[in-house]
Amino acid sequence: MKTSRAAAFLVALAAPFAIGVATTAHASAQPVANSAITGALSSPQVQYVPASTVSRQNAVESAEAYLSISAFSRQGLIEQLEYEGFSTADAEYAVDHITVDWNEQAAKSAETYLEISSFSRQGLIEQLEYEGFTPAQARYGVTAVGL
Template identity: 65%
Template sequence: MSGPDLPSTSPLPYHDAEPRPARRWFTKKRFLIPGGVLALLIIGGVAGGGGDTSDPVAAPSASPSPTMEEAELVDETLAAEEAEASASAEAEASAEAEASRQAEAEAEAEASASAEAEAEVSRQAEAEVEAAAEAEADAGTVSQQNALRSAENYLNVLPFSRSGLIEQLEFESYSTADATWAVDQVTVDWNEQAAKSAENYLDVMGFSRQGLIDQLVFEGYTQEQAVYGVNQTGL
């Protein structure tokens, strides 16, 4: 059995003609390059989402519209900011009003204090004038002072009732006003004066109880003073 036919390994026949020059690579591959380019274009078209191989200018992407939740959040934020601004304005207005009220209250207090101080100064001045007038009235005129001295001298010698002493000073030519002023200035217990008068009358003559009371009343003592004086004698 014979084996498979093998290709002949005999050398190519020698040709005397000169060998042809080798072809350039692009000449050899003139059918491969267009095929590869076509393949690349097809792959690029599929990747680009379609068979459109044109290269249009990309349109600018539109901004996405806000959602309802985002719009509500913006509205709530704006409302909160407006409320905060309004509250701040109200607080400032209230603070300014309070400051104005305090300023007015302080001004009124100062005015009231000033008026009160002036009134107090005026009252003090009036009181001083009145005190000076009273002191002058208490001191009395020269004539009144002389009447007072005479009244004190009479009381050091004899007992007198109030009206009896005034009459005695008038008898000394003092005016009724000066005599009355002088008698009112003396410090005297008219009950004790009535008792002394009753004792003097009993030292001179005898009296009944009622007769002595009547005599003391005649001398200018009051009924009560006369009774007190007679009682002191034991009558």
């Protein structure tokens, strides 16, 4: 009997360390469960750890807001976020944690350019590449608008 009580005591004592202790609480924290501990206890033990920093979450929100009003290439959006004062790491994190169809963004950007000026196919491809779209994205965008 002493062995099973000792084992139960060690599992209970080690649980906070095996699960991981969050040093800060955050509104968008995500639950993390440790399966090794879960099997030893009658109910799963869940500890909340931050999904990302506040700055990164703000960068994600800003990236989404920019995309709702204008078309951007991946690189162009990163540069815009940096211009707004986000670090390169936070800007890249934001762009990597949103769902974006970069081909669609290239097509929207091509359409916007054609609304304000005339372009040859090659000229518009070069303009989109200058804006940070890849050559394939630029060709897709130009083709999508009929050039």
